[in-house]
Amino acid sequence: MTDTVNIGGVVLKKTAALAPMAGVADRAYRLMCREYGACYTVSEMVSAKGICYSDRKTAELCTVTDGERPMAVQLFGSEPEFMAEAVDIVLRYEPDIIDINMGCPVPKVVNTGAGSALMKNIDLASAITEAAVKAAGKTPVTVKFRSGWNSDTINAAEFAKAIENTGAAAITVHGRTRDQFYSGTSDPGVIKAVKSAVKIPVIGSGDVTDLLSCIKMYEETGCDLVMIGRGSYGNPFVFREIDSWFNGEQYSPPDIEEKMQVMLRHIRLILSLSEKSEEMAMHEARKHAAWYMNGYYGSAKFRGRCYQLSSYEEAVRLSEEFIELQHRHNTQKKR
Ligand SMILES: Cc1cc2nc3c(=O)[nH]c(=O)nc-3n(C[C@H](O)[C@H](O)[C@H](O)COP(=O)(O)O)c2cc1C
Known part of the structure; x- marks a missing residue:
């Protein structure tokens, strides 16, 4: 039987999850990947402030259909009050989990103090998470972040501990710094350090593209769940390959x-x-x-x-x- 991981009462198969990817992992993509065995999906990031000010695109971005579950809606923002209000609105769509983005590297997001800019301000990151946890009630809140802002300020383990103290149910770490954007390689050592620093489940993200790299991520970091982003481009089969292996089933690649x-x-x-x-x-x-x-x-x-x-x-x-x-x-x- 496949192992499971429990995120605040949401039980996930310990296989591989689909990473949130703005502009890529939309509803159609999430449905395809879930069907092929992704154990968990996350929405594209949604602006907390945007949700509070207009509901024009909210329904489209926050709706969770049964085929995508278990699914998180991901929010980004830099103000605890807006985050709390946005969580309250998002709860109407009954996501299984609410995830907060503290890893996005793009200037448009970082310049507002959100995304990975929060890794430079642990107190504000904690206040935002605390506000979300309070507003979310029974719905688990998780936070996704990077190894740090740049190679001189790798602080993922310290950051993780602070986030855990706010009542977050799990964290996801992408082993690149903000300055790396998507270049170079993701550092599994950082994910391992985060895993040793906290008791809540840790999801590992970065450079997993197939069964072998998935097993390597589990073994090298001790993480509780592996997340796949770019490796699933045109390749929902990657989830079938991993799911089959964990179920002890034969896998044959698609022709x-x-x-x-x-x-x-x-x-x-x-x-x-x-x-x-x-x-x-x-x-x-x-x-x-x-x-x-x-x-x-x-x-x-x-x-x-x-x-x-x-x-x-x-x-x-x-x-x-x-x-x-x-x-x-x-x-x-x-x-
Ligand atoms: C096109 C693209 C969009 C992304 N959008 C998001 C996002 O909205 N929220 C988020 O937390 N991470 C986002 N990410 C980061 C991924 O979730 C993931 O952590 C990162 O790509 C590393 O994993 P990979 O090597 O498996 O792709 C995005 C990545 C890509 C390539």
Whole structure:
């Protein structure tokens, strides 16, 4: 039987969770990954202040559908009062968990004192978390952050302890500093140090792309759960691979036909969940289509063509052409 981890009463299979990714891991993406075995999903980050001032996009961003559960809604902000009010509003959508983003590196967020800027202000980070915990009542509150602001100020373990003291139910650590953004490598040593510093569950994030790197993350850091972000681009199968292994089941990777079928289903899901016209929604689908083609013969040219797609029919034709190309290439290789 697979192990579990308990986050404030929410019991998760100890396999792999889908990381929050603004502009990527939207509802369609989360549904696909959950279906393929991600044990937990997190929404794209939502501005706490934005929620308090207007509810125009709130419903779209905070709605939690059954297929995505267990799911957290992630908030970012730099003021405890707005955070508390936003939590109160988000609770109407009944998320399983509320997560607070203290790791986002982008200037637009950091310049407001939110995201990873909070790693430079432990007192404010604690006050924000405390306000959220109080407002959330029985719903667990978790916090996601990085190893530190820069390589001279790695303070994840100290930060984690302070966050634990506010009543947070778990934390997620991405082993890069803010200054690294997404370059270089994620440091598993920092995640290990955080794990030794706190008693609440620790979720490890950074550079997990397959079963081997997932097992490595569990073994090297002792973390309670592994989270996968970019490794799931065009690859919900990564969750099936990990889930199968933990269930002691045989896993066979998808062939090109299955990959293209899943790509088309992902596109159909994007189109069906979007309120935009097919052409506009296809703009959203383009990058996903391109990712499903990664790593194959001739994929660079086809990925370029994905970025021109403006209808579902075109995507079907492109996938057929791509499959044919792979078969032709494989036959030539055998000769
Ligand atoms: C495009 C993109 C968007 C992201 N958006 C968020 C976000 O909204 N909230 C968050 O906490 N982390 C966000 N992250 C960070 C990821 O959750 C994750 O911690 C990071 O990418 C490292 O994991 P990976 O190597 O598995 O991708 C984002 C990452 C990427 C690449």
